[in-house]
Amino acid sequence: MDIKPRQLEIIEAAGQLVTEDGFAALTTKRLAERMHFTEAALYRHFKSKEEILVTMLHHLAANMDERLARVAEEHPDPMERVGAMFDSQFAFFQKHPQYLMAIFATGMLEASHGIDAGIERIMVVKRRHLLNAIKEGQRSGAFTSDHPADTLAHIIMGTFRLHMLQWRMSGRSFDVRKKGKALIGAALDLITN
Amino acid sequence: MDIKPRQLEIIEAAGQLVTEDGFAALTTKRLAERMHFTEAALYRHFKSKEEILVTMLHHLAANMDERLARVAEEHPDPMERVGAMFDSQFAFFQKHPQYLMAIFATGMLEASHGIDAGIERIMVVKRRHLLNAIKEGQRSGAFTSDHPADTLAHIIMGTFRLHMLQWRMSGRSFDVRKKGKALIGAALDLITN
DNA sequence: TTCATGTATGTTAGTGTTCACTAACTTTGT
DNA sequence: ACAAAGTTAGTGAACACTAACATACATGAA
Numbered sequence A, B: 001m002d003i004k005p006r007q008l009e010i011i012e013a014a015g016q017l018v019t020e021d022g023f024a025a026l027t028t029k030r031l032a033e034r035m036h037f038t039e040a041a042l043y044r045h046f047k048s049k050e051e052i053l054v055t056m057l058h059h060l061a062a063n064m065d066e067r068l069a070r071v072a073e074e075h076p077d078p079m080e081r082v083g084a085m086f087d088s089q090f091a092f093f094q095k096h097p098q099y100l101m102a103i104f105a106t107g108m109l110e111a112s113h114g115i116d117a118g119i120e121r122i123m124v125v126k127r128r129h130l131l132n133a134i135k136e137g138q139r140s141g142a143f144t145s146d147h148p149a150d151t152l153a154h155i156i157m158g159t160f161r162l163h164m165l166q167w168r169m170s171g172r173s174f175d176v177r178k179k180g181k182a183l184i185g186a187a188l189d190l191i192t193n
Numbered sequence C: 001t002t003c004a005t006g007t008a009t010g011t012t013a014g015t016g017t018t019c020a021c022t023a024a025c026t027t028t029g030t
Numbered sequence D: 001a002c003a004a005a006g007t008t009a010g011t012g013a014a015c016a017c018t019a020a021c022a023t024a025c026a027t028g029a030a
Helices: A005-021 A028-035 A049-074 A078-095 A113-140 A149-169 A176-191 B005-021 B028-035 B049-074 B078-095 B113-140 B149-169 B176-191
Strands: none
Touching (some): A049 A078, A078 A149, A149 B149, A176 B149, A176 B176, B049 B078, B113 B149
8 A cells, every 4th residue: 555645745734634623624625725726636546535544544653663663673772762762753743743633533533443443553553662662671670570561551651642632732832852751751760670 | 500400411412422433423413312302402402512512521620620629638648549539530430431522532622612621621620639639749758759740740640541541442341440540559659759 | 750548637516415503383381 | 371392394504525527748659
């Protein structure tokens, strides 16, 4: 499933609309306006509105998986790796805020099974990379073994997600990377032996 | 702003629809069906669909504020109080899952400013009660003072929210109270001196 | 070089469906 | 008699999507 350049433009415009004004704002009319063409033209590139969202989520999951795998390779030390993973996430969403919707949509959308599945896949990808790093850190003794790895992963993920939510709710009015580094740093400090 | 019994029935039915099938499922037609009357009858009780949601959020925020204040009174010990606060939250949402939407809606809805404001108020209420307990715990030396109280509150809140999200995504298929107690307990353990 | 043909990407002008909401009337209980 | 709470039968607006047609450009044979 490769994405053509024109399709990517449409996906990014769709993400912008959702991130700016919520899901209800993603209509074929508004999306076509933002692309500076007519509604009908959308259907030359995607067969439905749902396909636009599903393709976006697929693209995002693949991108994130690859990016986090690269970060993991570059940082053998688990403690440092977790920090680098989240910094990479913050940098990505700072550069591409149109994809923020994919973090929050879960739990409230359910417009279609395909969309739900796409969103869940993104969570699974992140969870997998984080859990690997934490387990490794527990083996090396860097992180506490007083609690199961998935409990620690849950606490870190929850901290991250709430931070992103507050960033978005504030209109992205603060430095998500700086404040995020402090928050994740504090959480990491708490689970460090 | 007092809520009549019939209004409360409508509010709960609306919450059910959203929690079961997402925001798009809350239509006047489906809501009227669930109430076993016609769409027009809805407008005898609320002047608009938005008013239904805003009233629900207002009701929920007031209820939560009162409940958490009572828990705080009953538990002078900060450590124990935080545990009791979240247990009260878990018990509430287990009994009234139709209000789950209010936890997740933020960040993705924005159908109207009134709804957004209502959702934010609920977060603020919870945050205030939690922050009080944590600050007190830091003063008494029960909790670590290595990190600011609002950082610790953020980590606990994030842990709670992700837990509720996973409960909802799973179709409420596990014991939210039991698993929640373990998670919050682990987080509390991490911030305990 | 010329020109036919194919493909990609647009356009106009609609379709039927669903939406939130309303006017006018009816029933029921006090 | 009156008010509260329901009904029927609609409204216009917005929705996702489509059929038919138009244009631009690349390829390659005459």
